[in-house]
Amino acid sequence: MGKRVMVVDDSRIMELQMENLLRGTDYEVAAYCRNGQEAISRYEEVMPDIVTMDILMPGMDGLETAQIILEGFPDAKILMLSSLAYDDTIQEATQIGAKGFIYKPFDQEQVLDAFEKALNGT
Amino acid sequence: MDAILSQEKLRRIYEEAACSVTKKLMGITLRPGKPLPDRNACTVYTSFARGAHSGFAFRAEKSLTERMTRNMMRMEQVQEQDIEDYLREYLNVLCGQIVAAVFKEAKVGTRFGIPEFYNGSYYPENMEKSWEVSFLSDQNEGAWLIHYKALNVK
Numbered sequence: 001m002g003k004r005v006m007v008v009d010d011s012r013i014m015e016l017q018m019e020n021l022l023r024g025t026d027y028e029v030a031a032y033c034r035n036g037q038e039a040i041s042r043y044e045e046v047m048p049d050i051v052t053m054d055i056l057m058p059g060m061d062g063l064e065t066a067q068i069i070l071e072g073f074p075d076a077k078i079l080m081l082s083s084l085a086y087d088d089t090i091q092e093a094t095q096i097g098a099k100g101f102i103y104k105p106f107d108q109e110q111v112l113d114a115f116e117k118a119l120n121g122t
Numbered sequence: 123m124d125a126i127l128s129q130e131k132l133r134r135i136y137e138e139a140a141c142s143v144t145k146k147l148m149g150i151t152l153r154p155g156k157p158l159p160d161r162n163a164c165t166v167y168t169s170f171a172r173g174a175h176s177g178f179a180f181r182a183e184k185s186l187t188e189r190m191t192r193n194m195m196r197m198e199q200v201q202e203q204d205i206e207d208y209l210r211e212y213l214n215v216l217c218g219q220i221v222a223a224v225f226k227e228a229k230v231g232t233r234f235g236i237p238e239f240y241n242g243s244y245y246p247e248n249m250e251k252s253w254e255v256s257f258l259s260d261q262n263e264g265a266w267l268i269h270y271k272a273l274n275v276k
Contacts, residue, residue, distance in 0.1 A: 010236070013211045016195075056214065058236055083218020088231045104215045105146050 003119070004030035006048035008039040008065065009081070010057045018052065021108045027115060036065030043069050043076070050115055052102065055082040055089065067096045077118045081106075127228055129253060135227070136267050137255055139219040140180075147212065148193040150186075152257040157183070157264020164205070165244040166213040168237045170221075177249045177270035178220075178234070180213050186263035206239040213237040248273050 005027050007018050015032040022028060031046040033039040035057055043051075051069070055062040066078045080093045083104040090101055099118035102111055127135075137154060144152050165181040182190070191200045191208040200208075217234045225231055238244075249270035257265040 011207060011211050011214075013194075013207050056234070056236060083215045084221060084233070088225075104218060105143065 002026050002028040003049040003115075004028060004046070005115075006031045006033065006039065006043070006046055006051045008033045008036065008051060008057075008062065009054040010034055011054070014052075014054065014081070018111075021111060025108075025112060027112075036060030036062065036068075039065055040068050043073065049077065050118060051076060051078045052081040053078050053098075055080055055084050055093075063092055063096060066093070066098055070097045079114055079118055127224060131227065132224075132269065133253065133255055135220055135223045136269070139216055139223060140255075140257065140265075140267055143212070143216045143219055144190070147215065148190045150190060150193060151260040152265060155256060155258030155264075157256055157258055157262075157266075161264060163242065163264075164209070165240045165242065166209045166237045167240065167244050167246060168213060168217055168234045169246070169249075170217075170232050170234045175272045176252070177246045177272075178213075178217065179244060179246075179268040179270070180209070180216065180265070181243060181268065182265040183263045186259050186261075186265060189259075189261070189263075210237040210239055246270055 003026055005022065007015050007029055019029050030048055031042055033042055037060060053062040053066050062080060069076050069078065078098050079100045079102055080098045081102045093101060100114045102114045141152050144150050162184045163181050164184060164187055165179050167177060167179040169177040187205050187209055188200060190212065191205045192198065194208050195204060214237055221232050221234065250273055252269045252271040254266050254268040259265065
């Protein structure tokens with residue numbers, strides 16, 4: 001069985017894109033959550049190996065959601081996935097314990113590389 | 123954002139971001155040009171906040187938005203909802219590139235809101251058009267990037 005990925009993004013595009021991109025790899029989309037609240041309530045049930053977390057979402061944003069998940073599950077491997085790629089966002093994400101950043105637009109190589117780094121702690 | 127960078131610099135950032143994102147995501151070439159005004163079009167809009175207080179719209183002819191969506195989805199047939207979802211995602215990526223470029227130039231961080239989709243044109247409340255840049259696609263379809271500033275910002 002592949003490593004399980006939880007995709008947290010308000011856009012269904014990201015679910016489709018991630019499914020296409022992970023097809024034939026060691027990863028699979030195990031859960032898709034449309035907002036931060038749903039991700040928080042489903043994390044324990046899904047217990048994914050990796051979470052990809054959009055930053056810009058209606059209601060609770062991705063940084064706040066990641067922070068809450070990490071308070072309950074400090075070993076969670078959360079990668080922030082966003083088009084907001086500038087220094088103070090990266091700093092904020094790192095401070096709350098995110099394991100990395102994937103910038104949109106991305107390709108398969110970038111995503112798999114970020115997953116490996118997050119899982120191996122490099 | 124007008125207060126952060128000169129209009130000329132902002133225009134250049136917008137133009138470069140639109141051309142590179144459209145090419146990378148959809149394989150479609152945009153070049154600066156003068157399309158016929160407001161043929162059958164749709165618009166995606168977002169507002170910038172935190173150091174910017176401005177708005178930003180991407181408007182494009184429907185035939186172009188359909189082609190953009192088909193290319194992104196790699197499918198021949200697309201639905202209205204697909205076009206809406208993909209254009210919102212397109213603007214999201216485009217704004218990210220713009221914000222990153224502005225940060226690189228001016229060291230000012232900006233955030234933007236969740237993109238909204240409109241059929242036809244859209245005129246945001248309490249904003250006025252500051253400037254626009256227009257493009258023609260590789261099939262001569264029109265597209266416009268429109269920058270708005272808040273009415274109370276001088």
